[in-house]
Amino acid sequence: MKETVVKEPVDTGLKSAQPKDGGTGVVLPQLGILGMFRWAWRQLTSMRTALFLLLLLAVAAVPGSLFPQRPSAPSEVTQYLKDNPVSGPIMDWFKLFDVYSSPWFAAIYLLLFISLIGCVLPRAKIHAKAMRSAPPRTPKRLSRLAEYGTVTIPAGSGIDAETAVRDAAGILKSRRYRVDIRDLDTDRPSVGAEIGFMKEVGNLLFHTALIGVLAAVAFSGLFGYSGQRVLVEGETFVNTLASYDTFTPGANFTGNHLTPYSVQLDRLVVKYDRSTQAHYGQPLDFTATMTTKDGPGAEAKTQTLKVNDPVGIGGTNVYLVGNGYAPVVTVKDGEGKVAFQGPVITIPTDGAYTSLMVIKVPDAKPKQLGFVGFFLPTALIDKKGVAFGSDPDPFNPQLNLNAFTGDLGLDSGVPRNVYTLDTSKMTEINSRKLEAGGIVLAPEQSYKLPGNNGSISFDGIKRFAALDIRHDPGQVYVLVFALLALAGLMGSLFLNRRRVWVRTGNHPDGRTMVEFGLLARGEDHRLAGEYAAINKALHTKWLVPMDTAGQNGEQGQSTTIDSDQSVAAASKDH
Amino acid sequence: MPEINEDFAQLSEQLMLVAGLAYAVAFCAYAWDLVTFSQAVKRGLAGHSADEAAGVHSESRVAEFAGIGSRLAAEQGLGSGPLDRAVRPSSKTHDGSDGITAGDSMRYGAERRVVARVAVALTVVAAVVQGFAVVFRGLAAGRVPWGNMYEFCTTGSFVVAVVFLLVLTRRDLRFLGTFVIGLVLVMVVAASVSFWTPVGHLVPALQSYWLIIHVSIAVMSSALFTLTFAMSVLQLFQARREASIASGKKDKALVMRLVPNALSLENLSYRINGIAFVGWTLTLMFGAIWAEKAWGRFWGWDTKEVWTFVIWVVYAGYLHARATKGWTGTRAAWLSIVGYLCVVFNFTIVNMYFSGLHSYAGVGS
Numbered sequence: 001m002k003e004t005v006v007k008e009p010v011d012t013g014l015k016s017a018q019p020k021d022g023g024t025g026v027v028l029p030q031l032g033i034l035g036m037f038r039w040a041w042r043q044l045t046s047m048r049t050a051l052f053l054l055l056l057l058a059v060a061a062v063p064g065s066l067f068p069q070r071p072s073a074p075s076e077v078t079q080y081l082k083d084n085p086v087s088g089p090i091m092d093w094f095k096l097f098d099v100y101s102s103p104w105f106a107a108i109y110l111l112l113f114i115s116l117i118g119c120v121l122p123r124a125k126i127h128a129k130a131m132r133s134a135p136p137r138t139p140k141r142l143s144r145l146a147e148y149g150t151v152t153i154p155a156g157s158g159i160d161a162e163t164a165v166r167d168a169a170g171i172l173k174s175r176r177y178r179v180d181i182r183d184l185d186t187d188r189p190s191v192g193a194e195i196g197f198m199k200e201v202g203n204l205l206f207h208t209a210l211i212g213v214l215a216a217v218a219f220s221g222l223f224g225y226s227g228q229r230v231l232v233e234g235e236t237f238v239n240t241l242a243s244y245d246t247f248t249p250g251a252n253f254t255g256n257h258l259t260p261y262s263v264q265l266d267r268l269v270v271k272y273d274r275s276t277q278a279h280y281g282q283p284l285d286f287t288a289t290m291t292t293k294d295g296p297g298a299e300a301k302t303q304t305l306k307v308n309d310p311v312g313i314g315g316t317n318v319y320l321v322g323n324g325y326a327p328v329v330t331v332k333d334g335e336g337k338v339a340f341q342g343p344v345i346t347i348p349t350d351g352a353y354t355s356l357m358v359i360k361v362p363d364a365k366p367k368q369l370g371f372v373g374f375f376l377p378t379a380l381i382d383k384k385g386v387a388f389g390s391d392p393d394p395f396n397p398q399l400n401l402n403a404f405t406g407d408l409g410l411d412s413g414v415p416r417n418v419y420t421l422d423t424s425k426m427t428e429i430n431s432r433k434l435e436a437g438g439i440v441l442a443p444e445q446s447y448k449l450p451g452n453n454g455s456i457s458f459d460g461i462k463r464f465a466a467l468d469i470r471h472d473p474g475q476v477y478v479l480v481f482a483l484l485a486l487a488g489l490m491g492s493l494f495l496n497r498r499r500v501w502v503r504t505g506n507h508p509d510g511r512t513m514v515e516f517g518l519l520a521r522g523e524d525h526r527l528a529g530e531y532a533a534i535n536k537a538l539h540t541k542w543l544v545p546m547d548t549a550g551q552n553g554e555q556g557q558s559t560t561i562d563s564d565q566s567v568a569a570a571s572k573d574h
Numbered sequence: 575m576p577e578i579n580e581d582f583a584q585l586s587e588q589l590m591l592v593a594g595l596a597y598a599v600a601f602c603a604y605a606w607d608l609v610t611f612s613q614a615v616k617r618g619l620a621g622h623s624a625d626e627a628a629g630v631h632s633e634s635r636v637a638e639f640a641g642i643g644s645r646l647a648a649e650q651g652l653g654s655g656p657l658d659r660a661v662r663p664s665s666k667t668h669d670g671s672d673g674i675t676a677g678d679s680m681r682y683g684a685e686r687r688v689v690a691r692v693a694v695a696l697t698v699v700a701a702v703v704q705g706f707a708v709v710f711r712g713l714a715a716g717r718v719p720w721g722n723m724y725e726f727c728t729t730g731s732f733v734v735a736v737v738f739l740l741v742l743t744r745r746d747l748r749f750l751g752t753f754v755i756g757l758v759l760v761m762v763v764a765a766s767v768s769f770w771t772p773v774g775h776l777v778p779a780l781q782s783y784w785l786i787i788h789v790s791i792a793v794m795s796s797a798l799f800t801l802t803f804a805m806s807v808l809q810l811f812q813a814r815r816e817a818s819i820a821s822g823k824k825d826k827a828l829v830m831r832l833v834p835n836a837l838s839l840e841n842l843s844y845r846i847n848g849i850a851f852v853g854w855t856l857t858l859m860f861g862a863i864w865a866e867k868a869w870g871r872f873w874g875w876d877t878k879e880v881w882t883f884v885i886w887v888v889y890a891g892y893l894h895a896r897a898t899k900g901w902t903g904t905r906a907a908w909l910s911i912v913g914y915l916c917v918v919f920n921f922t923i924v925n926m927y928f929s930g931l932h933s934y935a936g937v938g939s
């Protein structure tokens with residue numbers, strides 16, 4: 001991990017001749033299979049590869065935002081494939097519509113995480129050892145450290161070299177350094193001190209926690225489930241598989257995970273902005289009032305559900321994700337019997353809730369009936385006499401429908417979308433194009449279909465709520481690991497790892513000479529501040545006035561106990 | 575829900591206009607300061623031999639320092655130190671006495687830069703006025719003013735200006751003024767011209783205290799990224815200039831004498847990027863928690879989520895680059911710039927042209 005610690009100044013304009021790093025060199029060693037494997041492993045776990053994979057991950061995530069994705073917008077993907085018959089399938093083959101579950105995306109992040117493990121493990125081992133061993137031996141020439149200072153204790157103070165070293169060790173200890181006094185039996189005793197082990201611990205914690213996040217995300221996909229249900233006012237949903245409109249189980253889901261609670265939608269109240277002109281009619285609030293029971297025999301509770309404020313029940317969360325109108329209609333068939341009665345869920349298509357409506361009446365006799373059209377909460381008529389919706393509130397509700405008779409095509413076994421009507425085997429009997437005209441109904445109005453085909457009446461309006469129901473046992477672990485990662489990151493970025501050495505000596509004239517040096521591992525812009533604090537503490541301890549003497553470096557030469565050995569040896573323990 | 579106060583809304587817009595004008599004048603002052611300074615340098619240089627001006631850090635100088643102490647000489651920067659140093663130099667590296675770049679400490683020097691002072695004073699005025707504009711926008715709506723792009727952009731530019739001024743109290747980054755206040759000006763103009771939206775209530779999807787937490791941190795991190803973007807751009811220029819001077823060419827960009835050397839720009843932007851990265855990590859995490867509350871899933875690769883993730887990974891790459899041999903310096907600066915371009919892309923293009931759950935930009939509605 002030499003690369004992570006050694007940071008040489010670059011971009012200074014002077015190209016210094018750097019020896020090539022052996023670990024990431026490009027020459028293939030001739031070591032057989034095992035050697036090749038080792039070489040590949042070292043490549044993979046090198047910092048350069050980690051960086052490359054990270055940047056690759058960023059690039060690989062982008063296409064998912066450019067093209068529609070199946071999990072979130074399946075119909076847009078279908079449309080895209082229809083619009084691009086040549087390039088579409090090719091893109092599909094490259095999984096460009098399923099980027100985040102594609103093999104190539106997975107390959108990148110799995111390689112990244114393998115690299116990460118290969119990075120973290122040896123580093124953790126090295127660091128565990130470092131944490132248990134004494135600070136490195138005192139460098140011969142402290143004056144070559146990044147920060148350096150001296151203190152001269154006057155003769156007659158009664159503080160000899162040994163006492164001074166112990167005092168210095170005490171000061172460093174109180175500053176929470178780990179200290180080690182050495183060479184007491186020589187005439188140059190010294191103390192080595194180190195602080196900031198948590199920086200590396202933070203870094204390791206951060207990277208390890210990222211693995212935890214990934215694992216937790218995978219886990220939550222396995223055991224969780226999610227489902228959708230559209231509930232009209234007055235209807236009740238019981239949490240069983242059969243009651244869901246759509247249901248997406250995790251891979252390890254079994255049906256007995258479901259708690260049979262029930263939720264009845266009593267009322268959905270929607271408020272629109274009526275006070276400003278600029279945003280007139282913009283939704284302000286959706287509030288669903290529900291009666292819930294934790295189980296079949298349980299007590300009924302009244303709960304409110306809002307956007308951004310899910311209701312927790314039976315280990316699941318219930319979310320309000322959509323809403324709309326469900327006009328209540330009654331259809332009588334040609335024989336005069338009620339063939340359909342109830343609320344019809346419509347699909348809002350714009351801000352004025354111009355809502356698409358499809359009614360299928362398979363029980364109608366002698367021929368099946370079908371209706372397509374729009375529900376308009378507030379209908380206005382434009383210049384051409386066509387009705388359009390102008391407000392989301394039901395100020396002037398109106399049904400505008402075309403009617404068909406014939407075969408709905410429901411018996412053929414082909415699954416049909418409830419929101420589309422297949423008119424290929426049907427005859428249009430009502431529309432603006434026909435003589436009979438389209439069906440236009442206000443509440444409590446009825447219309448008799450032409451040709452003795454029955455009648456349709458518009459009985460009233462209800463609202464519906466689209467609910468998402470989710471159970472995700474893994475997400476709390478995602479949060480825990482994310483918080484751990486955050487803590488580790490902050491420790492790693494904001495803590496500093498430093499070493500301090502203090503060396504003392506008895507001068508023949510009775511003074512006690514003290515010199516000290518500071519060294520940071522990695523970048524440390526606060527090292528000078530630490531120097532100043534230690535300098536002050538030493539001076540205060542020995543009652544030496546803080547004059548210009550002892551200022552960092554300038555005066556230091558006189559007391560430096562020089563030797564030719566470089567300081568590099570001391571800091572090169574990694 | 576409180577009533578919309580149209581008077582406050584109007585006042586806010588007028589104040590925003592005043593702030594924009596003040597920023598415009600401040601921008602001109604910063605630019606003027608750069609020009610006058612470089613002319614002053616040119617005049618000063620006329621007295622010296624060009625050789626000396628360009629070659630102060632050369633061998634003779636180092637030798638001179640060597641007499642004082644090898645350590646000092648080692649720390650005179652610009653690569654003249656011993657190559658066996660295991661760490662980057664700490665804070666006292668380069669005092670600017672070489673005359674090529676400003677001091678590393680980025681403390682205020684002795685020279686009087688009247689125009690720069692005027693520029694800073696104008697920035698303060700503009701920021702205060704803009705602060706009032708933002709507050710009145712919030713008062714008008716009875717909520718935090720972060721509900722649409724106009725509001726993100728006006729608040730965001732305000733935060734950029736305030737962060738810049740705060741950093742100015744500790745470091746002399748006035749050389750960055752042309753860049754930073756220029757960007758602020760662009761944001762104010764873009765907000766008022768392209769993103770303008772009349773004041774209104776929040777749509778239900780945004781009515782959550784997570785809006786306050788998530789967006790405020792996102793805006794602050796983006797403000798810091800804006801600062802480091804400007805510094806990384808300057809770093810690239812400065813690195814080229816240093817290289818060209820070192821190879822004996824004439825110093826063509828005298829104005830860059832105001833700017834610290836590339837290494838100290840890199841170090842300071844690394845520190846700021848570190849803080850901003852933690853902020854962005856929080857943005858991403860809080861966004862995920864909010865998404866769980868609003869949509870029932872904490873992550874769904876929505877376009878906005880994708881780009882937030884991309885930005886996070888790019889800056890993680892930047893932090894790695896700083897620890898990777900051969901990737902520090904210029905390449906790291908490029909990553910910082912790319913990261914910021916992603917931030918801008920996420921804010922503008924993604925908000926306006928990409929559909930997704932986050933489509934509440936409010937533009938044109």
Ligand code: HEM
Pocket residue numbers: 004005044045046047050054112113115116117119120202203206207210489492493522889890893894896897
């Ligand atoms: C999921 C992918 C990864 C992410 C998101 C990530 C993120 C980060 C971040 C944000 C930092 C800066 C904070 C710090 O100093 O601790 C960092 C540092 C670091 N990362 Fe990673 N990392 C990833 C993978 C890796 C891998 C694969 C390796 C090893 C090959 C690695 C090795 C390191 C090292 C050594 C540092 C410390 C740098 C220093 O000393 O300044 N990381 N990482």
